[in-house]
Amino acid sequence: MLRRVRKLQIAVIGYNKDRCTDIASNAAYEVGREIARASAVLICGGLGGVMESACRGAKENGGITIGIIPQEEFSYANQHCDVVVCTGIGYARDFIVASSADGIIAVGGGVGTLIEMGVAYMTKKTIVAMAGSGGVADMYGGKFLDERYLVPITIAKDAKTAVQVILAANKSVKSQSGA
Amino acid sequence: MLRRVRKLQIAVIGYNKDRCTDIASNAAYEVGREIARASAVLICGGLGGVMESACRGAKENGGITIGIIPQEEFSYANQHCDVVVCTGIGYARDFIVASSADGIIAVGGGVGTLIEMGVAYMTKKTIVAMAGSGGVADMYGGKFLDERYLVPITIAKDAKTAVQVILAANKSVKSQSGA
Amino acid sequence: MLRRVRKLQIAVIGYNKDRCTDIASNAAYEVGREIARASAVLICGGLGGVMESACRGAKENGGITIGIIPQEEFSYANQHCDVVVCTGIGYARDFIVASSADGIIAVGGGVGTLIEMGVAYMTKKTIVAMAGSGGVADMYGGKFLDERYLVPITIAKDAKTAVQVILAANKSVKSQSGA
Amino acid sequence: MLRRVRKLQIAVIGYNKDRCTDIASNAAYEVGREIARASAVLICGGLGGVMESACRGAKENGGITIGIIPQEEFSYANQHCDVVVCTGIGYARDFIVASSADGIIAVGGGVGTLIEMGVAYMTKKTIVAMAGSGGVADMYGGKFLDERYLVPITIAKDAKTAVQVILAANKSVKSQSGA
Numbered sequence: 080m081l082r083r084v085r086k087l088q089i090a091v092i093g094y095n096k097d098r099c100t101d102i103a104s105n106a107a108y109e110v111g112r113e114i115a116r117a118s119a120v121l122i123c124g125g126l127g128g129v130m131e132s133a134c135r136g137a138k139e140n141g142g143i144t145i146g147i148i149p150q151e152e153f154s155y156a157n158q159h160c161d162v163v164v165c166t167g168i169g170y171a172r173d174f175i176v177a178s179s180a181d182g183i184i185a186v187g188g189g190v191g192t193l194i195e196m197g198v199a200y201m202t203k204k205t206i207v208a209m210a211g212s213g214g215v216a217d218m219y220g221g222k223f224l225d226e227r228y229l230v231p232i233t234i235a236k237d238a239k240t241a242v243q244v245i246l247a248a249n250k251s252v253k254s255q256s257g258a
Numbered sequence: 259m260l261r262r263v264r265k266l267q268i269a270v271i272g273y274n275k276d277r278c279t280d281i282a283s284n285a286a287y288e289v290g291r292e293i294a295r296a297s298a299v300l301i302c303g304g305l306g307g308v309m310e311s312a313c314r315g316a317k318e319n320g321g322i323t324i325g326i327i328p329q330e331e332f333s334y335a336n337q338h339c340d341v342v343v344c345t346g347i348g349y350a351r352d353f354i355v356a357s358s359a360d361g362i363i364a365v366g367g368g369v370g371t372l373i374e375m376g377v378a379y380m381t382k383k384t385i386v387a388m389a390g391s392g393g394v395a396d397m398y399g400g401k402f403l404d405e406r407y408l409v410p411i412t413i414a415k416d417a418k419t420a421v422q423v424i425l426a427a428n429k430s431v432k433s434q435s436g437a
Numbered sequence: 438m439l440r441r442v443r444k445l446q447i448a449v450i451g452y453n454k455d456r457c458t459d460i461a462s463n464a465a466y467e468v469g470r471e472i473a474r475a476s477a478v479l480i481c482g483g484l485g486g487v488m489e490s491a492c493r494g495a496k497e498n499g500g501i502t503i504g505i506i507p508q509e510e511f512s513y514a515n516q517h518c519d520v521v522v523c524t525g526i527g528y529a530r531d532f533i534v535a536s537s538a539d540g541i542i543a544v545g546g547g548v549g550t551l552i553e554m555g556v557a558y559m560t561k562k563t564i565v566a567m568a569g570s571g572g573v574a575d576m577y578g579g580k581f582l583d584e585r586y587l588v589p590i591t592i593a594k595d596a597k598t599a600v601q602v603i604l605a606a607n608k609s610v611k612s613q614s615g616a
Numbered sequence: 617m618l619r620r621v622r623k624l625q626i627a628v629i630g631y632n633k634d635r636c637t638d639i640a641s642n643a644a645y646e647v648g649r650e651i652a653r654a655s656a657v658l659i660c661g662g663l664g665g666v667m668e669s670a671c672r673g674a675k676e677n678g679g680i681t682i683g684i685i686p687q688e689e690f691s692y693a694n695q696h697c698d699v700v701v702c703t704g705i706g707y708a709r710d711f712i713v714a715s716s717a718d719g720i721i722a723v724g725g726g727v728g729t730l731i732e733m734g735v736a737y738m739t740k741k742t743i744v745a746m747a748g749s750g751g752v753a754d755m756y757g758g759k760f761l762d763e764r765y766l767v768p769i770t771i772a773k774d775a776k777t778a779v780q781v782i783l784a785a786n787k788s789v790k791s792q793s794g795a
Contacts, residue, residue, distance in 0.1 A: 085518060086519070120519075120520055147522065151532075151560070162443065162501075162520065163446070164505065164522055164537045166524075166536070166537075167532055167533065167705070167707065167708060168526070168704070168708055169704040169706065171353040171354075171526075171704060171705055174348075174349065174350040174353075174526075175523070175524050175526070178523040178525045179521065188404075189380075189405070190403045190404045190408075191376075193404060194373050194376040194377065194380075197372050198349075198373065201349070201369050201370060218404065225367075225368040225369045225393065226368070226392070226393055229369075264693070264697060264699065264700060265698070267699065322699075324701070326701065330739070332622070335622070340623070341622065341623075341657055341680075342716065343682070345703075345715070346526070346711055347529055347711075348509060348525040348526060348527065350525060350526055353704055354701060357702040357703070357704045358702045358703075381688070528711065529705070529708045547762040547764060548734045548762045548766075549734075551734050551761060551762060552734040552735065555727045556707075556731065559726075559727050559731075573763075582727045582752075583727045583730060583752055583755065584751055585726060587727075
């Protein structure tokens with residue numbers, strides 16, 4: 080019997096290294112931890128800031144981390160990525176991060192994070208913004224990105240809730256402990 | 259003496275065929291016409307709706323039109339593109355449309371248009387939204403896309419003004435009649 | 438002390454479903470198995486034919502498999518991918534498959550496989566062709582792709598040797614059982 | 617009656633600045649000139665070497681030149697491009713150059729040129745190699761790139777013949793003086 084091995088893939092997006100605050104870094108760590116506890120795979124842009132903190136949170140809790148980086152050399156990825164996908168396509172890799180997720184969680188972030196939310200919105204994926212994490216997560220949390228009202232950007236009070244929102248929306252993609 | 263032949267490149271972005279209104283279509287036509295009159299090159303996503311109306315406006319006024327399409331076959335482009343760039347990279351081509359512009363003008367539009375504004379914002383290009391054209395042009399016109407306040411989305415009352423805003427911001431890239 | 442968790446990433450490229458032979462499919466399965474036994478991560482294009490057989494070989498031997506697909510929806514991937522990267526950029530994803538590998542192994546294949554070998558060649562990665570697997574693996578095995586003689590396409594008689602060639606060339610990227 | 621304005625688009629590919637010979641540069645200039653004389657649009661990778669010489673040949677003979685560059689800033693393009701498409705996707709832009717051509721002409725070149733020929737081959741476009749121009753043009757001229765024998769790489773003795781081969785294969789895409 081054919082049986083898919085793929086686990087649920089959750090993307091964490093947000094501030095890069097330059098602008099990451101302690102609040103956002105801590106929130107990202109907790110989101111990474113909760114993704115690991117839910118036996119989902121953490122997808123991210125593979126660089127510093129929120130991406131690195133989330134990867135660390137996942138790795139320190141037995142999770143799996145995938146970094147999809149803009150560059151074509153492995154060395155740009157943070158040290159907590161299990162697998163590095165070197166796209167070489169620059170910031171257009173934002174499309175790939177969002178397309179490769181069953182749901183995404185924003186922690187702070189600038190316009191690059193907004194673009195990733197936009198790609199997820201376009202394909203009606205579940206988008207969660209961490210309350211109080213700053214940046215576009217707080218700017219756009221609770222809103223719709225265009226007049227079509229396709230999917231709301233759901234505000235989550237804590238990391239566990241954020242992950243639960245995505246799990247609930249993706250019950251058909253089972254998270255499998257045996258994969 | 260080395261002398262660049264490149265003219266100013268202005269992107270027109272907005273509603274695709276499915277959601278384009280008469281108001282947006284007319285505004286796009288006028289923007290295309292004004293780009294042609296300014297001897298600039300019109301860059302767009304090459305498909306229907308705002309893209310097609312803008313190309314028609316430029317072509318009926320002696321302009322040059324470039325369509326940068328998601329597909330890898332020419333046949334998807336609208337009939338008013340002088341040159342078709344077949345990217346084959348899907349909607350990630352939004353990055354290329356915005357990167358290939360000295361400034362961009364939004365006419366209505368959904369989240370794809372927001373993404374293109376986001377890419378332009380990230381690289382601090384001049385972004386103009388046509389007043390009253392609907393969609394994200396009206397939703398985000400007059401605002402900044404993130405907390406860094408990099409560049410405002412300037413609201414323009416008419417097509418001529420929209421093009422003038424971009425010309426004024428790019429005086430170093432001369433529009434050359436002899437190119 | 439900072440310590441990288443990333444394991445060695447080996448790409449398997451070759452015939453897609455339409456043209457895959459039994460010989461190539463079996464060879465791909467064995468290559469997948471040997472990658473798993475070496476505790477490396479299998480990278481591939483995520484679709485059918487050689488990609489699917491290699492993933493199956495890895496999964497049935499405790500390995501980890503990453504499918505980097507041209508499409509933006511998960512459903513196109515074969516059922517043996519642990520993680521699916523939905524690029525949405527069409528066949529330009531060949532660049533990403535090759536860039537995301539520490540070394541690549543070709544099993545048969547048409548011009549798409551040649552393109553992936555070309556990308557790996559450009560960045561001087563180790564390229565191995567499975568002897569007798571048909572297609573471009575046999576056409577270009579033992580040769581250099583251009584007049585610069587950057588890296589040879591090494592011919593391997595069996596799957597174990599193919600993987601050993603890549604392990605030997607990447608001793609600095611340790612394969613870590615504890616990751 | 618709907619009437620397409622698009623002219624025939626011919627790509628010139630080959631050596632970049634680092635490895636370009638005088639022979640290849642002269643051949644590229646002549647190819648650019650003949651493309652202009654045929655009222656076709658010259659498509660290229662927009663950088664130096666063969667790309668620059670071909671653009672110069674076209675511009676000095678009244679042609680139109682499009683440079684599709686890997687970078688996201690205009691300044692990397694050579695000075696003879698009428699329009700610059702800033703892809704920002706690195707060398708994956710080779711796919712776009714080939715996809716955006718009705719036919720391609722190779723003048724010398726390394727593995728990047730081979731990749732572009734591969735993309736054109738995959739979609740059965742007319743591929744011409746300039747005889748005696750060195751590099752992959754001479755290495756693969758007269759051959760098929762894989763065992764499917766999809767399209768041959770036609771050898772041309774001079775620039776005029778090279779362009780004629782592509783014109784003959786694309787009679788349905790009319791080159792229009794009035795566009």
